[in-house]
Amino acid sequence: MNVDVIVVGAGPTGLMLAAELGLAGVRAVVVERLAQRGGQSKALGIQPRSAEALALRGLLEPLMDRAIQRVPGGHFAGLRLDYTAWDTRHPYSIGIPQGRVEALLEDRLGELGVQVLRGHEVTALSQDADAVEATLLGPAGEARLTARFLVGCDGGRSTVRELLGVGFPGLDGKLLSVVADITIADPDGAVPETWTLPVMTPDKTGKGYIAPIGDGVHRFLFYGAEQQRLSRDTPITEEEVQRALHNEFGPGVRLTGVRWASRFTDASRQVERYRHGRVLLAGDAAHIHSPMGGQGLNLGLQDAFNLGWKLAGEVAGWAPEGLLDTYHSERHPVGARVLANTRAQAVLIVHDEENLALRDIVEELVRVPEANRIVAGMISGLDVRYDLPGRRHDLLGRRVPDLDLVTPSGPGRVAELLRDGRALLLTTADESAFAEAAEPWSARVGRAHVQAELGADAVLVRPDGHVCWAGSVADVSGLTEALTLWAGAPTPADLPA
Numbered sequence: 080m081n082v083d084v085i086v087v088g089a090g091p092t093g094l095m096l097a098a099e100l101g102l103a104g105v106r107a108v109v110v111e112r113l114a115q116r117g118g119q120s121k122a123l124g125i126q127p128r129s130a131e132a133l134a135l136r137g138l139l140e141p142l143m144d145r146a147i148q149r150v151p152g153g154h155f156a157g158l159r160l161d162y163t164a165w166d167t168r169h170p171y172s173i174g175i176p177q178g179r180v181e182a183l184l185e186d187r188l189g190e191l192g193v194q195v196l197r198g199h200e201v202t203a204l205s206q207d208a209d210a211v212e213a214t215l216l217g218p219a220g221e222a223r224l225t226a227r228f229l230v231g232c233d234g235g236r237s238t239v240r241e242l243l244g245v246g247f248p249g250l251d252g253k254l255l256s257v258v259a260d261i262t263i264a265d266p267d268g269a270v271p272e273t274w275t276l277p278v279m280t281p282d283k284t285g286k287g288y289i290a291p292i293g294d295g296v297h298r299f300l301f302y303g304a305e306q307q308r309l310s311r312d313t314p315i316t317e318e319e320v321q322r323a324l325h326n327e328f329g330p331g332v333r334l335t336g337v338r339w340a341s342r343f344t345d346a347s348r349q350v351e352r353y354r355h356g357r358v359l360l361a362g363d364a365a366h367i368h369s370p371m372g373g374q375g376l377n378l379g380l381q382d383a384f385n386l387g388w389k390l391a392g393e394v395a396g397w398a399p400e401g402l403l404d405t406y407h408s409e410r411h412p413v414g415a416r417v418l419a420n421t422r423a424q425a426v427l428i429v430h431d432e433e434n435l436a437l438r439d440i441v442e443e444l445v446r447v448p449e450a451n452r453i454v455a456g457m458i459s460g461l462d463v464r465y466d467l468p469g470r471r472h473d474l475l476g477r478r479v480p481d482l483d484l485v486t487p488s489g490p491g492r493v494a495e496l497l498r499d500g501r502a503l504l505l506t507t508a509d510e511s512a513f514a515e516a517a518e519p520w521s522a523r524v525g526r527a528h529v530q531a532e533l534g535a536d537a538v539l540v541r542p543d544g545h546v547c548w549a550g551s552v553a554d555v556s557g558l559t560e561a562l563t564l565w566a567g568a569p570t571p572a573d574l575p576a
């Protein structure tokens with residue numbers, strides 16, 4: 080066995096997954112086809128739930144240092160959403176090009192000693208009961224790499240998915256859009272100089288979205304009537320981009336250069352199963368959809384965050400039966416919900432009288448606070464609640480709130496206590512009873528007795544920040560069950576001397 084886990088693809092999903100594996104001490108390698116990262120960034124934004132996940136590992140601050148702007152709220156088909164309806168420290172979208180997110184994560188891998196094998200493409204794979212073998216094609220020719228698991232994070236056209244012979248059912252795209260990174264001359268100041276959320280109010284010409292993405296470059300995304308008459312492989316000319324700029328901002332705005340441009344559709348597809356024996360799929364390799372609302376990169380990061388610690392448990396040998404399968408059962412419904420909401424958004428931005436009538440009604444509805452909360456929770460990822468077993472508690476399956484608390488060593492925050500990537504037992508009362516119950520798991524489950532309003536005497540938090548048990552000392556047997564379910568059987572090495 081050369082390594083424990085092969086991660087295919089150094090996009091945001093693969094890099095995040097490798098960082099989680101590296102943190103847990105797993106021998107992982109990332110295999111990436113490109114010799115170096117491409118200059119373009121597809122995604123431009125980080126949603127609140129991803130910000131929370133990054134904060135759990137101390138990665139949010141360095142990411143904010145590289146961000147361009149923080150924009151309050153989010154949007155649904157260009158309709159504004161107020162994220163403050165949710166209890167979060169991050170009720171905003173972070174404007175940051177995807178390339179900078181990837182660079183940050185790759186730096187993190189360097190610190191953790193996880194190698195990114197660039198210029199190597201996975202071309203074949205096989206698996207048996209014990210191992211998976213990948214064939215890599217690199218500058219020195221073909222090589223084979225063996226591991227216990229392989230995760231295909233290799234994007235929407237995933238080779239891993241193809242090699243598995245797995246279908247990718249869903250809908251073909253209906254709306255054809257253009258994304259272009261451009262430079263402009265804007266003497267009249269018609270183009271916003273700061274990063275704003277998209278205003279995608281459809282009209283006869285078709286509206287788009289523009290944002291400054293650093294180094295004097297603007298990201299321009301448009302999907303007018305003209306684009307709908309073209310095919311996906313029609314070359315994008317400067318004239319087409321210029322016409323779209325005029326339609327949107329008037330004749331004063333002049334295109335001075337196109338750095339990169341591409342057509343994309345709102346096709347939406349999802350694999351039926353995320354796990355195929357020793358091979359798993361994550362990120363765009365498992366699901367694709369329209370970029371509407373800015374969710375794809377975020378969904379991939381959160382897939383990786385859900386999968387990393389479970390895979391690490393399998394590799395280390397402590398994972399209880401079925402733990403790895405919860406990756407599919409938890410993340411597939413989340414992906415399906417994003418597909419559904421992007422399909423709905425695609426309808427709401429189509430230039431047609433009936434759809435515009437529907438849009439007017441939805442616009443009115445999302446101004447109602449409770450409706451805003453529902454849609455904001457969906458787009459931001461803050462509403463994700465896993466269907467976990469155990470005694471019902473309001474917190475069960477939800478993200479743990481990042482509360483201020485007082486620890487024996489001083490004030491702190493919940494997120495700071497999860498940085499080592501282990502599960503965490505937070506207690507606010509009956510410390511010794513909970514400590515006694517959890518002691519046999521102390522190698523895998525951190526403990527902190529804190530002063531805070533948790534809504535329970537104790538809360539067990541998984542490494543991905545989701546609550547898997549909450550209760551009082553009367554239910555300490557429930558805690559033991561939850562520890563066994565999520566942290567495995569106590570091993571002799573974990574037992575107190």
Ligand SMILES: Cc1cc2nc3c(=O)[nH]c(=O)nc-3n(C[C@H](O)[C@H](O)[C@H](O)COP(=O)(O)OP(=O)(O)OC[C@H]3O[C@@H](n4cnc5c(N)ncnc54)[C@H](O)[C@@H]3O)c2cc1C
Pocket residue numbers: 087088089090091092093110111112113121122123124125177199200201202232233234235237238239258343361362363364370372373374375376377378379
């Ligand atoms: C125009 C546009 C705008 C978008 N805006 C947003 C946004 O604002 N917010 C958001 O959240 N999402 C957005 N997205 C979606 C987002 O870009 C994707 O969801 C995200 O890139 C998925 O990340 P990934 O790591 O799963 O896959 P990818 O980023 O596609 O990475 C896959 C990697 O695998 C490598 N690879 C492929 N095949 C092989 C192989 N055989 N061997 C080795 N390596 C291989 C590729 O070279 C690539 O580096 C947007 C997408 C588009 C098109």
